[in-house]
Amino acid sequence: MRFKTKRDPLFAGLWAALILLANLVILWPLLLDPQALTPGGLAGLIVPDLLVTVLLAWLAIDISYVIREEVLFVKGGMFRSKIRFEEITRISQHPNIWLGYRLLFSRDAIEIHYRSGVLGSVVISPVEQERFIEELIRRNPSIQLVDRT
Numbered sequence: 001m002r003f004k005t006k007r008d009p010l011f012a013g014l015w016a017a018l019i020l021l022a023n024l025v026i027l028w029p030l031l032l033d034p035q036a037l038t039p040g041g042l043a044g045l046i047v048p049d050l051l052v053t054v055l056l057a058w059l060a061i062d063i064s065y066v067i068r069e070e071v072l073f074v075k076g077g078m079f080r081s082k083i084r085f086e087e088i089t090r091i092s093q094h095p096n097i098w099l100g101y102r103l104l105f106s107r108d109a110i111e112i113h114y115r116s117g118v119l120g121s122v123v124i125s126p127v128e129q130e131r132f133i134e135e136l137i138r139r140n141p142s143i144q145l146v147d148r149t
Contacts, residue, residue, distance in 0.1 A: 001066070002065075003067070004064055005065070005104060005127065006105065006125045006126070006127050008105065008106040011106060012105070015105075022049075022052050026049040055077070058077040059077035059079075060077075060105065065103075072112070084114075085140040088140055089143065090145070091145050092110065093110055093147045094147065100123060104123055105125060107125075109123050111124075
């Protein structure tokens with residue numbers, strides 16, 4: 001069962017600003033003196049710029065949460081986590097979305113706490129949040145639901 005991420009205009013704007021800033025930083029020499037660049041120097045700017053832009057776009061576009069037989073598979077770009085249902089201890093609603101391990105694109109998020117993670121939790125923002133939580137609790141009834149309002 002696949003759940004898509006919610007997408008807020010705020011996050012889209014922040015991500016677009018990040019991509020623009022990265023492009024400006026990388027292409028700054030070209031903007032300062034376009035005549036001084038040789039074809040090799042131009043390729044030395046364009047290739048890294050394209051790589052950074054593609055990686056940042058991949059992180060923003062490819063976010064999903066998949067509930068499989070025995071695991072929750074969370075992925076965002078090149079970041080992927082497999083969380084076994086029995087490892088999940090609690091789900092916190094209304095977490096701090098600016099700190100920690102997060103694969104989200106919305107302020108309306110939940111934090112999944114689990115024992116096997118390096119950071120101990122991941123913050124995500126599924127579109128169908130209630131259905132997502134119900135599905136996790138159905139697979140592991142011992143999960144605690146905490147509301148941090």
